[in-house]
Amino acid sequence: MSKPAARSLVIVLGDQLDLAASAFDGFDAARDTVWMAEVAEESTHVWSSKPRIALFLAAMRHFALALRKAGRTLIYQQLDDADAAPDLATALRAAIAKHGPERLVMTAPGDWRVLQALRGVARDAGLELELRDDRHFYTTVRDFAAHAKGRKTLRLEYFYRELRKRHDILMDGGKPLGGQWNYDVENRGAFDAEGPRDVPEPIRFEPDALTREVLDLVASRFADHPGSLDAFAWPVSREQALESLMRFVRDRLPQFGRYQDAMWPGQPWLYHSHLSAALNLKLLDPREVVSAAVEAHEDGRAPLADVEGFVRQILGWREYVRGIYWTRMPDYLESNALDAHVDLPGFYWTGDTDMHCLADTIAQTLEHGYAHHIQRLMVTGLYALLLGVEPKQVHAWYLAVYVDAVEWVELPNTLGMSQFADGGLMASKPYAATGQYIDRMSGYCKDCRYDPKQRTGETACPFSTLYWDFLIRHADRLRENPRMALQVRNLERLDDVEKRTIRDAAQLIRHEKGTPT
Structure with missing residues (x-):
């Protein structure tokens, strides 16, 4: 076992993999020790996908190698250790009890939940938790x-x-x-x-021996979690990340x-x-x-x-x-300005839907842990917004499935930008559109059985049906928004019979848990 800390236990989380991080300022290898822990809770507090779990663990283990190479004393708990603690708080309590540091030091985390848990441990142990600015931003x-x-x-x-x-x-x-x-x-x-x-x-990176160990662990330990590891090829080290940057800029x-x-x-x-x-x-x-x-x-x-x-x-x-x-935070997490309470459709976890745009986007998400920002905003996010899914459920899904999801970046993007749950703090209007937007910006609609130009009927695109229902449900609020004026005027051209038909069609979609017949 590495030499225990006499002065500082320097906490490094799975999204803080930088040898030059502020947590290491003044680090003394003779008196300070780095502490890292893989814990199951970080993969289960939301039902994280296999690609996301694998990327965090593989990157952490490669960073542990970099720390040791740099001569920094390290205590590292692996998920498959016999005495591994189930969560960060429990793991940190055990480390404090065993190694008796004088203080805890860390770069400010990116997750409110984690910060509160670590503060609680420090308080109970009677130790100072010194939080330092995260220099991986232009601003504080x-x-x-x-x-x-x-x-x-x-x-x-x-x-x-x-x-x-x-x-x-x-x-x-x-x-x-x-x-x-x-x-x-x-x-x-x-x-x-x-x-x-x-x-x-x-650019894709063939998993090395250390990453293959992680892939085997995730496949076994998290077998019932969504997603696939067959195509895993993300950069897991500083060197690979720099190569990815170079290739993007060039190509x-x-x-x-x-x-x-x-x-x-x-x-x-x-x-x-x-x-x-x-x-x-x-x-x-x-x-x-x-x-x-x-x-x-x-x-x-x-x-x-x-x-x-x-x-x-x-x-x-x-x-x-x-x-x-x-x-x-923390109030932002409870934002639900549009009073949305529908459950997230089950096909978000499987991709099993006959809507081509959603099927393709979700399939690639489960395979790679990735979809680009318009697929997130105007396909998966748009459908949830129009359907009226509870924002916290949408948030939990995005946090679970994407390899780049850390709560500080994912939550505002989901609740504020995508779901308009904060009532307009971030976005000047809801990003609501019919299936015709998707048709214009993609090739998804070409062979789909649904017609984005139709709002009702057997071949009507569910996006288009739900868009008009969304306008009807929120007409009073949207009428006050200058950027929604044209859309509200178009709604007002519909007679009561057509509005009722739309509402009935939308309700049928919701009754079938968001999956059109």
């Missing part, structure tokens, strides 16, 4: 709180512009490079009827912006970066990611519109949702 939560003070709504655009100016990113003097703050109009391209052509193959960034909202059957990767998991595990720093993209534009390797669209996701959205999370 204090920065965002200052920005948010006095604002009834918190829009990304204003915060993003502040950060562009403060950090001099894609700026020309005091003005945005190219004269525009964003290139959204240019970044909404869809594929033609033939679909995407010559999409670069994404995919030049087309990223134009097609970032496009979808196509059987094409899970397209031009997206697939870097969010590495970023959220802290295998990559957002500054190096943004710098690589900006340099690609400066060197003439990527158009400004594509680069700005990517930078907006990292410098803008990522910082913004973290601020929302930590300034609004």
Whole structure:
């Protein structure tokens, strides 16, 4: 066993895999010890998918190797140890009792639940828990709180512009490079009827011996959890993450912006970066990611519109949702402004539905633990919103199935952006649309038995039926929203008979647990 701590027990969580993290500032190998623990609760408090569990465990074990190579004393509990504790709190109590540290040190975690559990252990043990800022962000939560003070709504655009100016990113003097703050109009391209052509193959990593051990463990220990490990090939180390970044900038960034909202059957990767998991595990720093993209534009390797669209996701959205999370928790978790209480359909865990867009998106999610942001927002998220699923159930599903899901980033994206559960704090309107949006942005509808132009009848697309029902149910609220005015006016053109027909059709869909006949 490694030498116990005499001074500090430095806690490292599964999404804090950075040798330069603030928790290690002043680390003394003679007096301090790193503590890490794999615990079952982190895979079971939501019914986590096999790919998500495997990525966290494999990345943690590779980081443990990096710590030892760096000469840092390490106490590491593996999930398959005979005396493994079931949860972080129990594991930490046992470590404190055995090694008697003077204090606990850690970089601030990304999960409210985990923070409260660790604070409780420290309090009960009579130890200081020193929380240090997470340097894997351009801003602190204090920065965002200052920005948010006095604002009834918190829009990304204003915060993003502040950060562009403060950090001099894609700026020309005091003005945005190219004269525009964003290139959204240019970044909404869809594929033609033939679909995407010559999409670069994404970089995938053959599991090494350590990762194969993890895959075998997950397959055995979590056999009843959703998802598959057959295609597991995510980066699990700092070196692999850097290679992923290089390949994205070289091969995919030049087309990223134009097609970032496009979808196509059987094409899970397209031009997206697939870097969010590495970023959220802290295998990559957002500054190096943004710098690589900006340099690609400066060197003439990527158009400004594509680069700005990517930078907006990292410098803008990522910082913004973290601020929302930590300034609004724990109450934010209970948000349900639209009073939605339908159960999440069972097919979200299997992909067994005859709606092609949902079947394809969920199938790739279960296979890879991945779907890009429009598939999440405008396919799985949209259906749940229109159906009226309880937001906490939608949140639990997203947190469970995606390899990049850490609560600080997933929860605001789900409750605020996707489900409008916060009543408009984040989004200026609900992202409600008929199946015609999906038809326009994808090839899903081509061979589907449902017609997105029909709102009622045997071949009506459930998205379209539920969209009109959504407008009917929330007409009073939506009428007050300027950005929904046109949609409400279109609703008011329908007579009472047609509205009743829509309501009955929508209720039938709900009665069948969200699965159309």
